[in-house]
Amino acid sequence: MTEKQVFGLIVRGLGVLVILDGARQAWFLIMRFAYPPSVFHYPFSLDLLYAVVVLMVGLALMRSPEMIVRLAWSEESESSR
DSSP, rough: OOHHHHHHHHHHHHHHHHHHHHHHHHHHHGGGGGOOOOOOOOOHHHHHHHHHHHHHHHHHHHTOOOOHHHHHEEEHHTOOO
């Protein structure tokens, strides 16, 4: 495996962790209906927005890590080897 492939694997692994965090937040949103609204610090809409954004970022990291790999390894560094 080359360095680029290992870095891409790390980015995908980070994407899995981010998706798990988004899934945890989505679970908290479901469980939120069991308690009165006065218990929570943030309104439901902000928690929902956070869960959706985190899931989308995680999916982006999982589906297209090439974007981040290209930022880390530019074409110049490839040609200088």
